[in-house]
Amino acid sequence: MPDLAIDTQQLVKQYGDTIAVAGLDLKVAQTTIYALLGPNGAGKTTTINMLITLIPPTSGRALVGGYDVVTQAAHVRQCIGVTFQDIVLDPGLKGREILDIHGRLYRMGAAQRRQQIDLLVQLVQLEEAIDRPVKTYSGGMKRRLELARGLLTGPQVLFLDEPTQGLDPQNRASIWQYIRQLNQEQGLTVLLTTHDMEEAETLAQTVGILDHGQMVVEGTPATLVAALGADVIRLRGNGHDEGIQLSLQQLAFVERIEPGGEAGLWHLFVDDSSRRLADIITIATTNGFHIEAISVAQPSLGDVFLHHTGRALRDP
Amino acid sequence: MVYATYVIWSKHMTKFFRSAEQVIGLAVQSVLWVLLFGVGMSGFIGTVEGFDYMSFMLPGIIALGALGGAVGGGLILLEERLHGVTRGYLVAPIPRLSILLATAWSTVTKSLFQALLMLIVGLLMGAHLVVQPLGWLVAVVLMICFALGFSGMALAMAAQSRSIMGYHGMIFLFNLPLLFASNALYPLAALPGWMQTVVLFNPTTYFIDTVRMLVFGIPPTLPMALSVGVLLLFALAGIGLAFLSFRQSLRA
Numbered sequence: 117m118p119d120l121a122i123d124t125q126q127l128v129k130q131y132g133d134t135i136a137v138a139g140l141d142l143k144v145a146q147t148t149i150y151a152l153l154g155p156n157g158a159g160k161t162t163t164i165n166m167l168i169t170l171i172p173p174t175s176g177r178a179l180v181g182g183y184d185v186v187t188q189a190a191h192v193r194q195c196i197g198v199t200f201q202d203i204v205l206d207p208g209l210k211g212r213e214i215l216d217i218h219g220r221l222y223r224m225g226a227a228q229r230r231q232q233i234d235l236l237v238q239l240v241q242l243e244e245a246i247d248r249p250v251k252t253y254s255g256g257m258k259r260r261l262e263l264a265r266g267l268l269t270g271p272q273v274l275f276l277d278e279p280t281q282g283l284d285p286q287n288r289a290s291i292w293q294y295i296r297q298l299n300q301e302q303g304l305t306v307l308l309t310t311h312d313m314e315e316a317e318t319l320a321q322t323v324g325i326l327d328h329g330q331m332v333v334e335g336t337p338a339t340l341v342a343a344l345g346a347d348v349i350r351l352r353g354n355g356h357d358e359g360i361q362l363s364l365q366q367l368a369f370v371e372r373i374e375p376g377g378e379a380g381l382w383h384l385f386v387d388d389s390s391r392r393l394a395d396i397i398t399i400a401t402t403n404g405f406h407i408e409a410i411s412v413a414q415p416s417l418g419d420v421f422l423h424h425t426g427r428a429l430r431d432p
Numbered sequence: 433m434v435y436a437t438y439v440i441w442s443k444h445m446t447k448f449f450r451s452a453e454q455v456i457g458l459a460v461q462s463v464l465w466v467l468l469f470g471v472g473m474s475g476f477i478g479t480v481e482g483f484d485y486m487s488f489m490l491p492g493i494i495a496l497g498a499l500g501g502a503v504g505g506g507l508i509l510l511e512e513r514l515h516g517v518t519r520g521y522l523v524a525p526i527p528r529l530s531i532l533l534a535t536a537w538s539t540v541t542k543s544l545f546q547a548l549l550m551l552i553v554g555l556l557m558g559a560h561l562v563v564q565p566l567g568w569l570v571a572v573v574l575m576i577c578f579a580l581g582f583s584g585m586a587l588a589m590a591a592q593s594r595s596i597m598g599y600h601g602m603i604f605l606f607n608l609p610l611l612f613a614s615n616a617l618y619p620l621a622a623l624p625g626w627m628q629t630v631v632l633f634n635p636t637t638y639f640i641d642t643v644r645m646l647v648f649g650i651p652p653t654l655p656m657a658l659s660v661g662v663l664l665l666f667a668l669a670g671i672g673l674a675f676l677s678f679r680q681s682l683r684a
Contacts, residue, residue: 200520
């Protein structure tokens, strides 16, 4: 087995004049959970679709489980599990039938199917519902069934495109728990895309931020956050924006100032926020900036994202 | 490939038999066509070239049923594409062709049920069967070819359509126009020359002509070998076209 579960070199996908993925080098080590973050249209889903052999790359190369997604697509398909961004289930079929048909398409034997289905149904806690038609399921149950389907064939690499989008916190937490459990117990490699910083922070060992089809920054959540500076002060108000920016910039303890993604909101990265708060308030006020709110926080992955893409995560 | 086709086909059939409205709809539709159209026309026309009109037109009604079935088969593919179910097949280690073959076969299976039902109603309404089991068998094979060919064409369109409305717009031909542009309702010889030419480009004509002979003993107007050849080619062409169209749609 290769060291890298996913390995792309200068991967490009172009639709007419639009470049969805622009020379991406994505390396995902075996047995890691890797989260691809990015604003809408950054190329996350396009990248996944190339890796799962759904669409061919325009140029460049991609290996999954050591197999080329173009020339060895059949091998790739055999060793991956996928859940798509939107729910893809036949509403008229029962949960168990959906899993069983899936197992048959992958040529699993009857005994093996039965055993795996029982095991996974237990894992995703669908014992009660599995013999009911899928149209009676809630959104969270459907997602859990899809996760079970993605895992049924014992994949080496699991692709999850926005796995918890639209789920309530309880379902979200349980899906995170299943994924982590499988990763720890069976060494499953997971590539997931998400909009949700908390998801990336809780689940992923490595995070890559994608923008305009390129990797902007990559690392563990902790190193990415640490690279931003010690503390962040969020300052909201109105007044002479350029003036306040200039005068604050001149302070020695302010590492940098960044717009906070909406009008009147500024992020100040400082060495020690609790000692500097008073100074900042004074300077802002004397410069005619009316402060509405001010808060102090440890930088989060959300700040990392904003820093590198210039956009808040939910921006269109 | 055969196994993957079988798995997807059996899924389509499970879904079909589980949906009461689909099963009853297909049955009622078949009975109504034969009853209303067949009985009405036979009462009006009586006999064609010495044969009762019910026997004469029953192959045509069966063909119409298969055409409607092909449209429905295309819809299944279209719906699976639009809902993303197809993507699930595409990332599975199965040949692309099996996705199409399964849909075409489930269409053919339904068409065969429908044909049987129409035949029974037709016989009750006065059609006259000739007893020649071998001929019936050949008729079933031709029926399969005919249904496969049109399913293939419908699938080719469904693979390209972006919406159900768009699909219906492209597929409107697959119904009465194809029936009227054939020998389904009138003997070939009764048509003016230009229309005979049009009719000979329609595979429906060859199907009806041969089935009339094999099942009802009405002398064919076209050489049987030609009809069989045309229908076999048509089946291959339909599936081939569907495959090319489907593969092209995946390149996007």
